[in-house]
Amino acid sequence: MVNDSVLLPLPIDVVKPDVVLPHAPVAAGGTVSALPYEPVDLLGVSYEWAGRTKTVGDFLNETATDVIEFAHNGRLVAQYFANGWSADVAHQAWSTTKSFVSTLVGIALDQGLISSVEDPIERYIPELAETAWQGVTLRNLLEMRSGVHWDEHTSELSQNTQVLQWVDLALDYFTDGSAGQTRNEFLRSLPRAEPQGVRFNYNSANTQVLAWLVESVYGQPFNQVLSEQLWQPAGMEAGADIMTDRTGAAIASEALFAVPRDFVRFGEFMRTGGSTPDGRRIVSARWVAAATTDMKPAHDAGDHAEGGYGFQWWNGATPDGFQANGFQGQYITVAPSECLTGVRLAHTLQVTTDLDFAGQGKEEWHALYRAVMDRLGGCE
Template sequence: MRKRTIGLALVGAVLLAAGGWYASLDKETRGLLAAMPTDADVLSWSVPQRDAAFRAMDRLPVLAKANRISPSPHPLPLPVGKPLVVPGLDQYMANQRAAGLVIVQDGRIRLERYALDFDAKGRWTSFSVAKSFTSTLVGAAIQDGAIHSLEDKVSRYVPGLRGSAYDDVTIRQLLTMSSGVRWNEDYEDPKSDVARFNNAAPEQGLDATVSYMRKLPRAHPPGEVWHYNTGETNLIGVLVSEATHKPLSRYLEEKVWHPAGMEAEATWLLDKTGHEIAGCCLQAATRDFARMGLFVLANGRSGDRQIVPPDWFAQATHKQKDDGEPGRGYGFQWWTYDEGSVAAQGIFGQGIFIDPKRRLVIASNANWPRADLGPQPAAREAFYKQVQALIDAGQ
């Protein structure tokens, strides 16, 4: 299975202060956080260190700064529905190293479980699940008239890309990861782009992502080859901010967090030049990740407001590019299933699975032993099918 990696070279947490939130942690957790390797990426952290950090990415003093996203003044109710009994659930949760699991059908919670000392009030990091939120903000910007068309060249909105390989790349091609610009997403390779671009010194006056991406050469003509590229999702975030003249977190708050009725505060980590890391690092409660699925099922409507164009999710959550896996594909920063479902996915087991036919949403957070290798990814796919079968059987 191809690697889906975080687009951020995570710096080890050297916790210097002993006040506030950090002081409230138990001694073992404080020790795990303090022992994280310096100048290392998330893949070098131990499993216990990740257990401690994934719920606290926005609260580690030297990891990264974060912008806050306020909860909706009108939270969307999630009433309890008929309990869904899933055989083997305890073993599945243990094997996944799941932190949170929320299953919603017809707007009602049918199953909610937590583990790893996590709970409904905590925030867990999203990794690449954030990509699907970022693409939704493109739809909102089109609805608002801030972006004219998906066929616009990205350099129209990001002047720093002019004269680069992105001059001929459209917004649609960024959304579908088919720019044709050369990129190495192997995060375990210290010479890969995904490992190097966050540590590269940005040119003066340019966003860090733009500064790195504009130097990349072309590998294929635009639109022809699908290639997973976290850096380009970061570019989409810059593009939305430039088009709307608002920080990405503020725009998310206005266009998704409040309209979708998110109940809890969220945060979004920032890069070294102060821009939200659009391909990663949105911290939120598991129930609010589930509410994002309900927002998609509602076609981006909130009351009488249409937040994205009426046909946006019909495009975004359907196969736009072949990703090489039978029965699967890639939309606008969403992983698609030929049977009609769609998913947002992040490394280490983060996900939002949406099944329109069954009005079903499955939101999950985890800390897999490996980023996206091992038995956990296939087991999660099997779990989705198990839940679908139980619902079809009248459970």
Template sequence: MYICQLKTFAIAVLLAFSSPASLAASASTANKEYRHAQEPIGTVRQLYDGKLYPDIQVNTFRNIDRLFPTRTVARGKTVSSLPLSKQPLQAFSYQVDGKQYDLYDVLSMNRVSGILIIHRGEIVFEQYLLGNNEHSRWMSMSVVKSITATLIGAAIHDGHINSIDDPIVNYLPRFKGTAYDGVTVKHLLQMSSGVAWNETYTDPASDRLRMLEAQISQQPGAILELMASLPRAAKPGTVWNYSTGETQLAGALVRSATGKPVAQYLSEKIWSKLGMQADANWWLESENGLEIGGSGLSATLRDYARLSLFLLNDGVINTANGSERVLPQGWMATAGSRQVIGGETVDYGYMFWPMHGRSYAAEGIFGQYLFVDPDKQLVVAMWSAQAKPLNRAGLNEYTFLQALSDHFQ
């Protein structure tokens, strides 16, 4: 286990879309304590296109707050401990098609840039690579979808949202008369709205890339305008279709129901109470605008691990003063389970990906994972810097994570 030396850092908030050189030169004075703040980075289009050379890609992934305006997710006054296990992970290996692989293979072949494994509340393995340390921040991308969905659970528990079966237009009246009229909160969480959406990254005409261009435009409400213009493809609740755009509606739902910015609600309900070691930051659609519901949270690896432990504990935060339930009881068991949509079982929960047994994961492009296995009391927070947004993992992450679960009693 290797743990790098501590350094302090501050959060940078800076809008930039220009060249790597100008991006590096424009880092604000508030950023100087963050050890990566002066690194040259690429542009957001290069990031999503997979057109960054390895060194610039890594720099960009740990400096995404320089690509768009952000809002701070404030930590609390205390930091929760992550004790080290007296039995660290050793001699781990597994076989696939008669070939044996170990952690060295996984970390190297998948370009892992940080991994933290916690078993029964204790760190059994922690490693930082590609120039990171425990104070480096890293992008989470679609892991944010799972965070936004979890905040919907918190809003239901708080009574801000009356029921998971409420129509979303009760909270987002601007969508009355659109294809989202008749879609419920549950449909949104399941991505079973029935609204047409093309997620294909490689299709320049896809809705996903239209959403990215709307985000780059930094025009307030541009993404929601795009969503309101989409046609209906099926009856709500009958077809599953993965849609990053719908996570923007999910974020707007949290904002409208709670009356608070999404980052502030995340801070108040989870981040400030869970003993996070650092503030996080979250992309905005425009200066002082709505958070991007499906990408753009940047935080430290240990804080991602603390968030994973929160999920493992079914949304209960334990402190010296007692415990506080943040999510409805049993929420995570449902959120992390396969759903039946239109009579068919789909490998998707409430914006989480079910895996083996009762395990599930929040996942992001380029190889980001928050993995939770309730049966083994195991969580894994993992960063990667794979070459392209999709289909560039050297070794199958699901196979690796299942082998890791099988390793523990």
């Protein structure tokens, strides 16, 4: 029991559907991007929250947090673990995976495999012609404005589109296709709810279609594209894995597992405009700016109904900041003007009476992040 939350099990989070569906490896390469560890004691850094003066140590111990890491001016200055996690144990990214998918779209655009984000999706995935996706632009997929029906916020499980997809994927997998649906079959079956571009609706199907797009333009499985176009060029230190359906199609809206420092590396190359510390360009600075600035207001009925949204990135803890968000409070938070990247990973199997942490605890994380920012100072 942690702060009115029940956490089970330790140290690996067994969360449906990840224990029943296959995973595909994301291979690391031979070059590891520098992330020198120069520790600074941040556990005593204090911030105000809900009428209390709290510390980073309090946050780690009271909020179902598994990992906190901070990189400042390109150096890892803090890494703290709880609930059995350690530096070498992979953690689920949940929807922070969406920001990796966005970056792969940007890489494909840089390479000329995609002509424009204004293109309709069926130009790259002909199988989506004559479905609810026909005519939807890549921009509206990236900005969660496709107009295709999806509701992953409702507590009525029989109406929750994400849960229904998980069930179909599992049925298809365990019956070898005799029941249920694959990822692509499920996506093709979704109905239209409204015209594209009208309203923000947080829709994991949009991201899965973008993953299908990436698979299509490269002619490879998503895990291989992620490895060859991002993971290895970015110098990630360890292999990762991602959940797939029976056919190997990645459920890339939610299901990346990686070690914490590689989430830091991802935030760091986005912070520096798309390049690694030794100058290798992963994605263009133009794409980073397009994805993470000039965000549109995001309003829907669920936990994500606040803030601004770009190309699968949320606004961050500072005016120029941006953030990858995931279920139950997974965050990769970047403040370019402060040369600071923070990662918070949280236990995803928890039953809690704390309303803030049921809603992911983003505001308290931001309060902590800004306190750490003040303690460390800005860019060198």
